[in-house]
Amino acid sequence: xxxxxxxxxxxxxxxxxxxxxxxxxxxxxxxxxxxxxxxxxxxxxxxxxxxxxxxxxxxxxxxxxxxxxxxxxxxxxxxxxxxxxxxxxxxxxxxxxxxxxxxxxxxxxxxxxxxxxxxxxxxxxxxxxxxxxxxxxxxxxxxxxxxxxxxxxxxxxxxxxxxxxxxxxxxxxxxxxxxxxxxxxxxxxxxxxxxxxxxxxxxxxxxxxxxxxxxxxxxxxxxxxxxxxxxxxxxxxxxxxxxxxxxxxxxxxxxxxxxxxxxxxxxxxxxxxxxxxxxxxxxxxxxxxxxxxxxxxxxxxxxxxxxxxxxxxxxxxxxxxxxxxxxxxxxxxxxxxxxxxxxxxxxxxxxxxxxxxxxxxxxxxxxxxxxxxxxxxxxxxxxxxxxxxxxxxxxxxxxxxxxxxxxxx
Numbered sequence: 001x002x003x004x005x006x007x008x009x010x011x012x013x014x015x016x017x018x019x020x021x022x023x024x025x026x027x028x029x030x031x032x033x034x035x036x037x038x039x040x041x042x043x044x045x046x047x048x049x050x051x052x053x054x055x056x057x058x059x060x061x062x063x064x065x066x067x068x069x070x071x072x073x074x075x076x077x078x079x080x081x082x083x084x085x086x087x088x089x090x091x092x093x094x095x096x097x098x099x100x101x102x103x104x105x106x107x108x109x110x111x112x113x114x115x116x117x118x119x120x121x122x123x124x125x126x127x128x129x130x131x132x133x134x135x136x137x138x139x140x141x142x143x144x145x146x147x148x149x150x151x152x153x154x155x156x157x158x159x160x161x162x163x164x165x166x167x168x169x170x171x172x173x174x175x176x177x178x179x180x181x182x183x184x185x186x187x188x189x190x191x192x193x194x195x196x197x198x199x200x201x202x203x204x205x206x207x208x209x210x211x212x213x214x215x216x217x218x219x220x221x222x223x224x225x226x227x228x229x230x231x232x233x234x235x236x237x238x239x240x241x242x243x244x245x246x247x248x249x250x251x252x253x254x255x256x257x258x259x260x261x262x263x264x265x266x267x268x269x270x271x272x273x274x275x276x277x278x279x280x281x282x283x284x285x286x287x288x289x290x291x292x293x294x295x296x297x298x299x300x301x302x303x304x305x306x307x308x309x310x311x312x313x314x315x316x317x318x319x320x321x322x323x324x325x326x327x328x329x330x331x332x333x334x335x336x337x338x339x340x341x342x343x344x345x346x347x348x349x350x351x352x353x354x355x356x357x358x359x360x361x362x363x364x365x366x367x368x369x370x371x372x373x374x375x376x377x378x379x380x381x382x383x384x385x386x387x388x389x390x391x392x393x394x395x396x397x398x399x400x401x402x403x404x405x406x407x408x409x
Contacts, residue, residue: 002030002072005302006091006099008081008246009107010035012044013275013291015062017107020299022071028303031073032099034091036080037130040065044130045288045318051134051141051162084250086268103302106258106273108243110286114236115150119212124233128159129240140233141166148172148221148231150209151238152179154320157192159237160201161321170200171229173207173221175238183316183327187343188364191350195366196321204229242277242284257284262308264298274298281311289315313380317372323348326372329362329379330354337361342393351393358384360392371395 007014010033018031035041039061046060068075080094084104091099112127114120126136128149140147141163149160152174164170178189179196193203204223212234213220220230242257252266253259257279264272264280275291276284285291290312300307315328333339333354342351347367353375354362359382363375374396378385385392388399 002027003102004100005029005031005103005105006101007031007033007105007107008084008091009033009105009109009243009275009277010037010041010075010077011107011109011275012041012062012288013109013295014105014107015041016292017105017274017295017299018068018071018073019063020296021302022073024299024303024305026071029103031071032101033068033073033075034079034081034093034099035075035077036094037132038078039131040068040075040077042131047128047131047134048158048162050131051137051159052165054165057131057134081246084246084252086250086252086271089270101270103270104272105298106244106247106252106271106277107275108246108277110240110242110276112155112236113239113241115209115238117209117211119214119218122212122214122218123216124214124218125212126233126235128155128235128237137163137235138166141168143232144168145232146171146230147233147235148229149235149237150174150221151236152176152203152205153182153237153239154180154316154318155240156237157196157321159235161196161199163235164199164201171202171204171231172196173204173209173223173229175206175208177206179203179205180320180325183331183364184325184366185332185352185364187341188325188327188350188352188366191343191345191348191366192320192323192325194345195323195348199322201321240276240286242279244277247271247273247277255279255282262297262310263301264294264309265301272298280309283311285312285314287312287314287316313376315376317369317376324365324367324369326365326369326375327363328372328376329360330356331362331364333362340389340393353393355385355389358386360385 041062043060112129149172160172208224244254247258248254258273274294297309317326337356340353349367352364360378391399
């Protein structure tokens with residue numbers, strides 16, 4: 001008889017985990033997936049493309065209903081998990097029903113933060129995190145509304161770009177002195193700012209939000225320096241918080257996220273966590289690739305195969321506001337590191353490679369990201385780049401001998 005396994009969460013991490021588990025141990029577990037969003041799992045990375053009108057909402061679905069059914073997976077969506085009873089090994093849903101489990105996986109993701117400022121509860125204040133948010137923002141854009149986006153990280157830029165492309169008048173305000181400070185060095189961020197501004201988006205840096213203006217609805221936003229920005233809506237995209245409350249209420253150890261070991265296991269027998277809600281060695285990863293790596297490890301573990309997770313080399317390889325951007329590893333460069341830089345502002349291209357102890361340890365690319373995955377492989381491998389150092393900036397095709405290029409292809 002199949003062992004009952006419940007996955008709370010129906011996002012990208014959950015979908016990848018179920019896929020990996022089905023490859024390794026199909027039929028060993030009776031898998032039930034529970035999600036509060038009213039649709040099947042979808043590619044959250046493409047939400048900005050939906051907002052911009054580049055793809056349709058149904059086109060970002062990760063797996064069809066038939067795919068889940070063919071693998072014997074029961075999917076309950078549009079119904080949140082309300083509580084977890086570890087002693088009864090049961091999950092109670094918002095509709096009052098219960099689902100028993102032998103093993104339980106938290107894949108609850110994260111939520112967008114809203115700044116604690118006056119006016120935050122006014123109608124017209126939104127977040128940009130899931131497919132339900134996209135519907136609200138599309139209404140703003142098609143109405144040619146004035147929108148202020150708070151947050152100059154990846155999601156904030158994506159929201160600003162999507163809104164602007166869909167017809168809104170957008171101002172983006174960011175607390176820090178450069179965009180995407182967690183992924184880009186100052187020079188790359190400056191180039192990205194210029195390229196985004198060329199798309200008609202106003203960007204205000206070093207901008208701390210004081211309050212949201214309005215009586216019955218949003219009328220504007222005031223910064224700490226006194227500047228007033230007229231607006232019909234405000235979109236918060238200024239960080240995320242792991243959704244760990246459900247686990248915490250069940251008595252599972254939580255710091256910032258659900259605490260897991262190298263097997264993605266909590267300290268409670270048979271209880272696991274992965275993705276944005278999980279905290280591994282003190283780190284909560286807010287990116288897709290670490291979640292996928294965790295999904296593979298947990299699937300191996302539950303299939304009885306030896307596997308451990310030691311952490312991820314964080315990388316970003318996306319089209320941000322229509323601009324190709326990549327970063328990985330220690331892109332700022334610590335003590336003793338050397339930087340190889342190519343900068344062509346006229347053509348919107350910036351490349352920076354960081355070398356430490358003869359190995360490639362970090363990279364930032366803006367504009368031309370064709371060799372991004374090759375650089376990521378070199379960073380993860382940690383080997384010497386001495387033989388190709390003179391040509392490494394120009395990409396794999398020039399840096400590798402012809403025989404090596406064929407083997408790497």
